[in-house]
Amino acid sequence: xxxxxxxxxxxxxxxxxxVELLTIKIRLIVASVDKAKxxxxxxxxxxxYLSSKAADNNTRALEEENKKLQERLESxxxxxxxxxxxxxxxxx
Numbered sequence: 001x002x003x004x005x006x007x008x009x010x011x012x013x014x015x016x017x018x019v020e021l022l023t024i025k026i027r028l029i030v031a032s033v034d035k036a037k038x039x040x041x042x043x044x045x046x047x048x049y050l051s052s053k054a055a056d057n058n059t060r061a062l063e064e065e066n067k068k069l070q071e072r073l074e075s076x077x078x079x080x081x082x083x084x085x086x087x088x089x090x091x092x
Contacts, residue, residue, distance in 0.1 A: 010084065048055040 044050045046054045046057075048058040
């Protein structure tokens, strides 16, 4: 029974050591991210796959581009219709 308790204690100690190591790694990552932001390296904030805010901005930009392209298409179609009418009038 004593060996079982010692084994359990050893396993628990390793578990605590793993948790502490993980905590240290997380703190280093957070510190690295903060430092990266300080020097302007925050590309993940503008990536639509990693940031919902960036995805919203990307959606708005795409909607605006779509609107401009639709307006341009309508303008070109009107010019085409005008040219067709002018061509039809001159041939008659």
